[in-house]
Amino acid sequence: MTRPDPAAPLPHPVVDCHCHMDMAYGDEPVRSLAETMERSAAVGVTRVVQVGCDITTSRWAVAASAEREDVVATVALHPNEAPRVYAEQGVAALQEQWAEIAELAQAPRVRAIGETGLDFFRTGPEGREVQEESFRVHIRLANDLGLPLMIHDRDAHDDVVRVVLDEGAPETVVFHCFSGDESLASVCAEHGWYASFAGTVTYKNADGIRAALRAMPAHLILTETDAPFLPPMPYRGQVNASELMPLTVRSMAEQRGEELAAFCEQVQANAFAAFGQW
Numbered sequence: 001m002t003r004p005d006p007a008a009p010l011p012h013p014v015v016d017c018h019c020h021m022d023m024a025y026g027d028e029p030v031r032s033l034a035e036t037m038e039r040s041a042a043v044g045v046t047r048v049v050q051v052g053c054d055i056t057t058s059r060w061a062v063a064a065s066a067e068r069e070d071v072v073a074t075v076a077l078h079p080n081e082a083p084r085v086y087a088e089q090g091v092a093a094l095q096e097q098w099a100e101i102a103e104l105a106q107a108p109r110v111r112a113i114g115e116t117g118l119d120f121f122r123t124g125p126e127g128r129e130v131q132e133e134s135f136r137v138h139i140r141l142a143n144d145l146g147l148p149l150m151i152h153d154r155d156a157h158d159d160v161v162r163v164v165l166d167e168g169a170p171e172t173v174v175f176h177c178f179s180g181d182e183s184l185a186s187v188c189a190e191h192g193w194y195a196s197f198a199g200t201v202t203y204k205n206a207d208g209i210r211a212a213l214r215a216m217p218a219h220l221i222l223t224e225t226d227a228p229f230l231p232p233m234p235y236r237g238q239v240n241a242s243e244l245m246p247l248t249v250r251s252m253a254e255q256r257g258e259e260l261a262a263f264c265e266q267v268q269a270n271a272f273a274a275f276g277q278w
C-alpha cells in the first residue's frame with residue numbers, strides 16, 4: 001500500500017464533501033488532522049466534511065469540527081454498522097447508539113446526518129430489516145433537526161429512493177459517492193437532490209456514473225473523496241486523501257465540457273448551498 005503524491009493544484013478552492021480523515025487503509029498510518037488539512041489546502045481543497053460511521057468516528061468528527069474552522073462534521077451509524085450492532089449486542093444497544101447519534105447531532109458544527117442509507121453489497125438479507133429501520137431513524141432525525149441527509153447507497157438505488165420518499169425527504173438530500181446511472185440522476189434532478197461524485201467517476205468501468213454526471217443539473221453536483229478509500233485514477237487501489245481530489249475535479253470538468261475554474265467555483269457554491277457556509 002502506498003500514498004500517491006498530491007495532485008496538481010486547482011485554480012479555485014473546492015470542498016471535499018465526504019471524507020474519513022481518521023480512518024486507516026491497509027498498513028499506511030493515519031496522518032494528523034493538521035497535516036491532512038494543510039496538504040489538501042495546498043492543492044485547493046480548502047474545506048472538508050468529516051463523516052461519522054459509528055459512535056467513535058462520529059465523536060471524532062464532532063471533535064475535529066470543534067478544533068478546526070475548515071472542517072465540519074456529520075454523524076450517523078453506517079448502514080453496515082447498525083446490523084452489526086444489532087447482531088452482536090441486541091436491540092437495546094442499537095437504540096442507545098441511535099440516541100447518542102441524536103445527541104451528537106446537536107453539536108454546533110454538525111452539518112448533516114450521515115452516512116446512512118442502504119448497502120446490499122456488504123449486508124446480506126438477514127440484516128436488511130435492521131438496516132432499513134436504522135435508515136428511517138436517521139431520516140427522521142434529519143427532519144427533526146432540519147439537517148441535510150447524507151446517503152450511502154450501494155446496490156440499493158430503488159429501495160433508498162422508496163424509503164426516503166416514504167419517510168418524507170429532508171430539504172437537503174445528498175447521494176454520497178454517487179453510483180447510479182442516468183435514471184437515478186433524473187430522480188435526483190426531479191427532487192432537487194445532490195449527487196456527490198467521488199474518484200469512482202474516473203474509473204474505466206464507470207460509463208454509467210459519467211453519463212449521470214453529464215445529465216445532472218450543474219447546481220446539484222458535489223465533489224468528494226471518501227478518503228482513504230476509492231482514489232481517482234491512476235491511483236485505484238492505493239490510499240486516498242483530499243489532496244488527490246483535484247484529479248477527480250479535473251476529470252469531471254472535462255466530462256461536462258466546462259472550464260475548470262468555473263466548474264470549481266460552481267461545485268464550491270453547491271457545497272455551501274447544501275451544507276451551509278464555513
Ligand SMILES: [Zn+2]
Pocket residue numbers: 115152153176177
Ligand atoms: Zn459510503
Ligand SMILES: [Zn+2]
Pocket residue numbers: 018019020051115226
Ligand atoms: Zn464514507
